Amino acid sequence: MSQASLIPPARLVIASRESALAMWQAEHIRDRLRALYPQTSVSILGMTTQGDQILDVTLSKIGGKGLFVKELETALENGSADIAVHSLKDVPMNLPEGFALACIGEREDPRDAFVSNRFDNLAALPAGSVVGTSSLRRESQLRARFPHLKIEPLRGNVQTRLRKLDEGQYAAIILAAAGLKRLGLGERIRAVISSDESLPAVGQGALGIETRADRPDLKAVLAPLHHADTAACVLAERAMSRALAGSCQVPLGGFAEVQNGKLRMRGFVATPDGTRLLRAEHVGDIAQPEALGDLVAQDLLRQGAGEILAALNG
Numbered sequence: 579m580s581q582a583s584l585i586p587p588a589r590l591v592i593a594s595r596e597s598a599l600a601m602w603q604a605e606h607i608r609d610r611l612r613a614l615y616p617q618t619s620v621s622i623l624g625m626t627t628q629g630d631q632i633l634d635v636t637l638s639k640i641g642g643k644g645l646f647v648k649e650l651e652t653a654l655e656n657g658s659a660d661i662a663v664h665s666l667k668d669v670p671m672n673l674p675e676g677f678a679l680a681c682i683g684e685r686e687d688p689r690d691a692f693v694s695n696r697f698d699n700l701a702a703l704p705a706g707s708v709v710g711t712s713s714l715r716r717e718s719q720l721r722a723r724f725p726h727l728k729i730e731p732l733r734g735n736v737q738t739r740l741r742k743l744d745e746g747q748y749a750a751i752i753l754a755a756a757g758l759k760r761l762g763l764g765e766r767i768r769a770v771i772s773s774d775e776s777l778p779a780v781g782q783g784a785l786g787i788e789t790r791a792d793r794p795d796l797k798a799v800l801a802p803l804h805h806a807d808t809a810a811c812v813l814a815e816r817a818m819s820r821a822l823a824g825s826c827q828v829p830l831g832g833f834a835e836v837q838n839g840k841l842r843m844r845g846f847v848a849t850p851d852g853t854r855l856l857r858a859e860h861v862g863d864i865a866q867p868e869a870l871g872d873l874v875a876q877d878l879l880r881q882g883a884g885e886i887l888a889a890l891n892g
């Protein structure tokens with residue numbers, strides 16, 4: 579549909595989780611939609627998800643990503659909201675029947691960040707230091723490089739995690755740089771961790787806007803917010819994860835970048851203790867992102883990723 583034929587709706591309701599980061603993201607999309615469509619009344623419907631309520635167990639053990647999006651999908655289904663704004667990282671690789679990712683927003687810094695009140699970077703941590711993260715992806719890569727560190731679970735939203743660090747339970751914690759920067763907490767980052775040292779999560783730093791699949795009208799409304807390069811990257815990453823049937827119990831990462839008009843993608847699968855860490859890297863056509871993601875996945879499977887995955891899921 580061309581912009582000329584587009585009739586913006588009178589009203590748009592955005593479903594969002596209520597964490598500060600989710601609300602920042604929803605408000606960001608709301609403000610952009612208001613600027614694009616001054617006649618449209620855009621509002622936010624804040625919701626609590628199961629993922630926000632269950633804070634005492636490692637996320638991977640309780641069913642994972644779907645827990646952060648299900649309530650928002652119910653709102654789309656029953657019409658109490660039109661679009662749902664998500665951190666793409668939290669969106670399952672396969673959406674339930676009847677839903678679609680209508681728009682992918684421009685990526686913030688995709689890297690992980692080292693946050694500490696006492697140390698400058700990971701290499702400065704003495705043996706036995708406690709590092710907080712509940713991500714198997716971060717844990718496996720940390721253990722591979724720094725087997726002398728102790729990794730302990732850390733859950734909760736960004737502010738909760740920072741508070742637990744400040745209370746002294748951890749020498750350092752690892753968070754996504756994107757969340758800290760969006761919340762204006764970029765000064766808490768002591769060191770950004772390069773993608774060579776900690777390959778980011780599939781979709782990290784990107785926003786995904788979900789609608790019902792039967793609302794192509796909304797896809798047209800959202801089109802100006804769609805970022806084609808980011809979309810190519812995250813489609814490649816999500817294809818890799820899907821091809822590996824990456825349940826959230828799997829330590830894996832996937833990260834694609836646009837370089838010289840091509841798509842460069844790296845992926846890894848590891849054992850949680852980091853003793854086996856398989857890596858793959860390929861360059862592909864930016865117009866065929868999913869083929870590149872599949873290629874990276876097939877390379878990892880050829881190296882034995884299947885055994886690691888089977889052991890984890892078994």
Ligand SMILES: NCc1[nH]cc(CCC(=O)O)c1CC(=O)O
Nearest residue numbers: 665667753754756757782783784
């Ligand atoms: N799993 C929670 C989550 N989902 C998205 C982000 C950060 C922002 C992003 O990746 O877009 C975070 C926090 C974190 O990993 O530190």
